[in-house]
Amino acid sequence: MSSPTLEDVARRAGVSTATVSRCLNTPDSVVPNTRDKVLRVVAELGYTPHFGGRALASNRSNTIGAVIPTMDNAIFATGLQAVQETLAEANVTLLVASSCYDPERELEQIRALVGRGADGLILIGIARTQKTYDFLHRRQITYVIAWNYRSDEKHCFAGFDNVEAAERITKQVIDYGHRNIAMIAGVTEYNDRATDRVIGVRNALNLAGLAGDQMQVVEASYSLKKGEEALDKILQRSPQPTAIICGNDVLAVGAINKAKQLGMRIPEDVSITGFDDIELAAVVEPRLTTVHVPHKRMGKAAARLLLAMRDDRKNCHSIKLETHTVLRDSLGTILK
Amino acid sequence: MSSPTLEDVARRAGVSTATVSRCLNTPDSVVPNTRDKVLRVVAELGYTPHFGGRALASNRSNTIGAVIPTMDNAIFATGLQAVQETLAEANVTLLVASSCYDPERELEQIRALVGRGADGLILIGIARTQKTYDFLHRRQITYVIAWNYRSDEKHCFAGFDNVEAAERITKQVIDYGHRNIAMIAGVTEYNDRATDRVIGVRNALNLAGLAGDQMQVVEASYSLKKGEEALDKILQRSPQPTAIICGNDVLAVGAINKAKQLGMRIPEDVSITGFDDIELAAVVEPRLTTVHVPHKRMGKAAARLLLAMRDDRKNCHSIKLETHTVLRDSLGTILK
DNA sequence: TTGAAAGCGCTAACAT
DNA sequence: ATGTTAGCGCTTTCAA
Numbered sequence: 001m002s003s004p005t006l007e008d009v010a011r012r013a014g015v016s017t018a019t020v021s022r023c024l025n026t027p028d029s030v031v032p033n034t035r036d037k038v039l040r041v042v043a044e045l046g047y048t049p050h051f052g053g054r055a056l057a058s059n060r061s062n063t064i065g066a067v068i069p070t071m072d073n074a075i076f077a078t079g080l081q082a083v084q085e086t087l088a089e090a091n092v093t094l095l096v097a098s099s100c101y102d103p104e105r106e107l108e109q110i111r112a113l114v115g116r117g118a119d120g121l122i123l124i125g126i127a128r129t130q131k132t133y134d135f136l137h138r139r140q141i142t143y144v145i146a147w148n149y150r151s152d153e154k155h156c157f158a159g160f161d162n163v164e165a166a167e168r169i170t171k172q173v174i175d176y177g178h179r180n181i182a183m184i185a186g187v188t189e190y191n192d193r194a195t196d197r198v199i200g201v202r203n204a205l206n207l208a209g210l211a212g213d214q215m216q217v218v219e220a221s222y223s224l225k226k227g228e229e230a231l232d233k234i235l236q237r238s239p240q241p242t243a244i245i246c247g248n249d250v251l252a253v254g255a256i257n258k259a260k261q262l263g264m265r266i267p268e269d270v271s272i273t274g275f276d277d278i279e280l281a282a283v284v285e286p287r288l289t290t291v292h293v294p295h296k297r298m299g300k301a302a303a304r305l306l307l308a309m310r311d312d313r314k315n316c317h318s319i320k321l322e323t324h325t326v327l328r329d330s331l332g333t334i335l336k
Numbered sequence: 337m338s339s340p341t342l343e344d345v346a347r348r349a350g351v352s353t354a355t356v357s358r359c360l361n362t363p364d365s366v367v368p369n370t371r372d373k374v375l376r377v378v379a380e381l382g383y384t385p386h387f388g389g390r391a392l393a394s395n396r397s398n399t400i401g402a403v404i405p406t407m408d409n410a411i412f413a414t415g416l417q418a419v420q421e422t423l424a425e426a427n428v429t430l431l432v433a434s435s436c437y438d439p440e441r442e443l444e445q446i447r448a449l450v451g452r453g454a455d456g457l458i459l460i461g462i463a464r465t466q467k468t469y470d471f472l473h474r475r476q477i478t479y480v481i482a483w484n485y486r487s488d489e490k491h492c493f494a495g496f497d498n499v500e501a502a503e504r505i506t507k508q509v510i511d512y513g514h515r516n517i518a519m520i521a522g523v524t525e526y527n528d529r530a531t532d533r534v535i536g537v538r539n540a541l542n543l544a545g546l547a548g549d550q551m552q553v554v555e556a557s558y559s560l561k562k563g564e565e566a567l568d569k570i571l572q573r574s575p576q577p578t579a580i581i582c583g584n585d586v587l588a589v590g591a592i593n594k595a596k597q598l599g600m601r602i603p604e605d606v607s608i609t610g611f612d613d614i615e616l617a618a619v620v621e622p623r624l625t626t627v628h629v630p631h632k633r634m635g636k637a638a639a640r641l642l643l644a645m646r647d648d649r650k651n652c653h654s655i656k657l658e659t660h661t662v663l664r665d666s667l668g669t670i671l672k
Numbered sequence: 673t674t675g676a677a678a679g680c681g682c683t684a685a686c687a688t
Numbered sequence: 689a690t691g692t693t694a695g696c697g698c699t700t701t702c703a704a
Contacts, residue, residue: 003450003475003681005680005681005682006681006682006683007681007682015690015691016690016691016692017681017682017683017691017692018683018684018690018691018692018693019689019690019691021682021683021684022683022689022690025683029689029690030689030690031689031690034689034690046470046471046474046475048447048448048450048451049451049681049682050391050392050451050453050680050681050682051388051391051448051451051452051453051681052387052388052389052390052391052392052397052452052453052680052681052682052697052698053388053392053680053681053682053683053696054388054681054682054683055386055387055388055682055696056386056388056389056392056680056681056682056683056695056696056697056698057681057682057683057684057695057696058682058683058684058696059683059696061388070417071407071413071414071416071417071420071432072413072414072417073413074410074413077407077408077409077410077413078407078408080407081406081407081408081434084407084433084434085436093433093448093452094432094433095431095432096407096430096431096432097420097429097430098417098420100421111384112384112429114339114384115384115385115386115387116387116388116429116452117386117387117388135382138382139339139382224615224618224619250615253619257619279560279616280615280616280619282560283560283589283593283616283619283620284619284620284621285620285621341696341697341698342697342698342699343697343698351674351675352674352675352676353675353676353697353698353699354674354675354676354677354699354700355673355674355675357698357699357700358673358674358699361699365673365674366673366674367673367674370673370674385697385698386696386697386698387697388681388682388696388697388698389680389696389697389698389699390697390698390699391680391698392679392680392681392682392696392697392698392699393679393680393697393698393699393700394680394698394699394700395680395699
């Protein structure tokens with residue numbers, strides 16, 4: 001509260017505030033002698049620059065903001081940790097806020113971050129209100145969209161193609177002989193990743209002549225419990241599917257749990273697949289066949305992209321990351 | 337970047353900047369008529385107050401900072417999500433930074449947050465350099481320590497007693513008949529939670545006359561792989577322990593995996609326990625006996641404490657949260 | 673109830 | 689290489 005200011009340092013070191021500022025920001029423009037003296041005083045006083053003053057005067061904040069749906073989800077946490085590490089190397093601070101999957105809340109958080117002078121924003125996915133996009137564009141805010149990729153020049157992406165990945169794993173399931181397939185999807189409202197994954201599954205089914213549009217889809221929010229309940233719902237219908245494709249690993253693990261409780265064998269009685277390849281996927285029994293997403297690399301890519309765009313606004317080269325299907329034990333063959 | 341300012345709003349609404357400021361901060365001190373007019377212009381322009389200017393002028397920021405070891409750890413992510421939700425209700429923004437378990441880095445991040453005008457700080461655990469504590473005290477920064485609790489008036493805590501919890505689960509293991517017990521601990525350097533858990537296990541062993549000081553302890557960093565390796569190391573020694581107490585669930589699950597790979601049955605051949613009760617614990621097979629920690633409640637408690645202290649610095653009533661042992665399947669009985 | 677004006681701590685022209 | 693100084697956007701006395 002009684003923080004020392006630039007002026008305190010300047011007085012004590014017997015120089016002007018400008019010199020102190022230079023020692024801190026462009027040390028090369030000060031002779032070593034003066035610099036050493038100043039930096040010694042800085043250390044003595046435990047001086048820390050006041051962010052507000054700096055932001056006000058320089059109109060840059062060395063801050064990048066991220067608004068994620070929730071911190072309480074391993075995939076975002078892992079990705080953001082990578083973002084933070086990459087930004088730290090460039091002396092940029094990451095500010096994180098969460099929207100609780102609520103578009104109104106997301107706009108609020110974006111405003112808060114922008115008001116704090118964020119030089120750029122990392123946003124998750126593409127689904128948000130027009131009002132939010134209007135705000136972003138009117139204010140000419142630099143942002144990159146992560147966790148999704150579209151070949152769309154309108155935004156700058158660092159993500160992967162959710163449709164394509166869902167198609168790929170679905171094709172795999174079909175190749176293993178499954179013809180009766182159901183899906184447990186994440187909540188698709190305001191969530192383009194979840195939506196795209198459903199589309200991908202339907203596409204692949206249609207391509208194989210399996211009437212993707214009639215596939216049974218149960219939506220469930222992100223928790224093991226909801227995954228369990230969703231499986232129950234799916235099993236009520238007959239004939240029961242031989243394979244269940246899940247929109248994320250957490251739902252898949254919930255489904256596996258429930259199936260085991262019901263005495264079903266996996267994959268003999270039913271195959272189950274996931275999406276994300278979180279740590280859990282390799283630990284659950286049977287080990288989960290799923291889509292591997294390079295969360296860490298994605299975080300790093302998003303951070304680098306934003307850093308590049310900060311220096312040159314138009315320098316927007318979207319990055320598409322590749323995913324792949326990891327075959328483990330929860331997907332089995334149907335013998336004719 | 338071309339954000340509208342208070343002055344833009346004032347001009348357009350035909351009032352002074354002081355009035356606009358009042359409409360935003362103390363709406364009751366402005367007649368409804370003026371207020372409505374001003375707020376309409378605010379909405380029209382999509383005006384967002386500039387944080388820097390505000391912080392500079394008012395010396396308050398409505399911001400609370402948190403420095404956690406890493407985001408990439410479910411227990412912190414879960415707790416912080418709760419912190420954020422609680423703070424949001426009070427219109428306070430949470431800024432998160434991570435230290436990568438490095439005390440120097442932690443001080444840096446604390447400085448960055450304080451420089452940004454954080455009204456208070458949430459810090460994890462008690463182990464940090466004297467230099468950091470000096471900084472905190474010299475600047476009279478309000479902070480609460482989470483994820484640990486001591487009956488120590490020097491700090492303000494919102495956490496639990498790691499020693500006590502470790503003693504309790506160890507006593508449970510001993511009660512089940514185990515006499516030869518080893519431990520896979522988290523890295524204890526600069527980590528008081530990990531250290532306390534080792535102390536607790538030794539205490540309980542000593543109390544039962546089992547020479548806690550001679551217990552075999554292998555330290556491992558927070559990953560499944562390291563847990564697997566640690567188990568290998570433990571099994572080299574003979575006689576092999578009948579129970580292995582782990583400092584956290586991730587290490588425990590790693591150990592379980594490895595044991596299964598080696599063809600050992602759990603708990604028949606070896607019992608394994610964890611600590612934290614993350615989601616994984618209930619999913620792994622066999623289900624993990626572990627210490628349940630109320631991460632969400634702890635986050636909420638820390639946030640509330642900080643909010644209270646912000647209004648009245650001396651209002652520091654540490655909160656001790658209770659943990660309990662969750663008995664599942666990975667701990668078994670030794671029959672005499 | 674409202675306005676005028678003085679800073680808050682810092683940076684960046686410009687001057688020396 | 690260093691100093692002087694004019695703001696950056698906002699809040700907050702003080703006056704009207």
